[in-house]
Amino acid sequence: MYHVSPLPSGGCRQGDCGVVGADFASFIASRWWIASLRPAAGRPRRVVWALMRAAVLRSPGEPLVLEDRRDLQPVGAQRVVRVLAAGVCHSDLHMIDGAIGGPLSRVLGHEIAGHVEGIGEVLVYPCWADGTCEYCRRGLEQLCPAAASPGWTVDGGFAEQVLVPHPRFLLPLGDLDPVRAAPLADAGVTPYRAVRRALPWLTAGATALVIGAGGLGQFAIQYLRLLSAATVVAVDPSEPKRRRALSLGAHDAAAPGDDLPTAAAVFDLVGSDATLRQAVKLVRPAGL
Numbered sequence: 001m002y003h004v005s006p007l008p009s010g011g012c013r014q015g016d017c018g019v020v021g022a023d024f025a026s027f028i029a030s031r032w033w034i035a036s037l038r039p040a041a042g043r044p045r046r047v048v049w050a051l052m053r054a055a056v057l058r059s060p061g062e063p064l065v066l067e068d069r070r071d072l073q074p075v076g077a078q079r080v081v082r083v084l085a086a087g088v089c090h091s092d093l094h095m096i097d098g099a100i101g102g103p104l105s106r107v108l109g110h111e112i113a114g115h116v117e118g119i120g121e122v123l124v125y126p127c128w129a130d131g132t133c134e135y136c137r138r139g140l141e142q143l144c145p146a147a148a149s150p151g152w153t154v155d156g157g158f159a160e161q162v163l164v165p166h167p168r169f170l171l172p173l174g175d176l177d178p179v180r181a182a183p184l185a186d187a188g189v190t191p192y193r194a195v196r197r198a199l200p201w202l203t204a205g206a207t208a209l210v211i212g213a214g215g216l217g218q219f220a221i222q223y224l225r226l227l228s229a230a231t232v233v234a235v236d237p238s239e240p241k242r243r244r245a246l247s248l249g250a251h252d253a254a255a256p257g258d259d260l261p262t263a264a265a266v267f268d269l270v271g272s273d274a275t276l277r278q279a280v281k282l283v284r285p286a287g288l
């Protein structure tokens with residue numbers, strides 16, 4: 001029978017406990033447990049493993065549930081990331097409230113920074129494409145039909161550990177703070193790609209309009225200022241977000257009902273029917 005019990009406070013008394021070597025203090029501290037497999041006859045054979053905690057969405061409209069799960073065991077090229085930080089994306093909130101339906105139960109979270117043994121602190125690229133299909137060969141991994149997505153099709157970062165299929169999805173963080181870096185995995189790379197594609201339109205004297213100064217918009221404003229000579233105008237109904245946009249380098253910030261300039265490139269980072277209509281109205285001929 002399986003017997004699972006908290007580790008005795010004095011430490012491992014088994015003498016053959018193989019999992020505690022790495023970090024005995026944290027083993028005792030809170031989260032690691034010991035389990036013994038006792039055969040019906042003969043000397044008790046002890047199998048020891050650790051548990052990790054994960055916040056799980058079991059059904060939409062209900063709070064996440066903390067579960068103890070078996071420590072993740074990598075196979076082949078897989079790597080286990082010990083999560084140091086995980087961003088909360090609107091997609092996560094929409095999965096929780098049921099607006100986006102995904103396979104459940106699921107550990108959410110796709111903006112993940114953590115530590116990998118032998119590599120160090122990393123950011124996890126959250127589109128686990130196969131790397132071989134037509135889209136992947138063209139650098140369009142986000143369109144790969146075989147891609148797995150942590151926090152969506154497989155378990156993600158709202159846990160102490162994440163299993164990543166290959167080290168090519170791990171980017172060394174260097175000196176970056178994992179907490180500040182985690183949102184780069186999605187909120188950071190999405191507008192980066194958009195701004196980079198629009199650079200040929202963003203010559204000196206051009207105007208770039210950023211609709212929505214939330215998480216993605218704030219990154220977009222910074223990339224535009226770093227990578228282009230365009231005049232950057234942020235559009236957001238929220239006054240604090242407009243102030244934030246100006247503090248991040250936007251030349252101007254306006255409300256959606258204001259008299260807005262036309263632009264060589266319009267970045268709609270809201271994606272509602274209303275903002276898409278507005279974007280179409282404001283983009284100049286031959287613009288983007």
Ligand SMILES: [Zn+2]
Pocket residue numbers: 129130131132133134135136137141144145146147
């Ligand atoms: Zn592919």
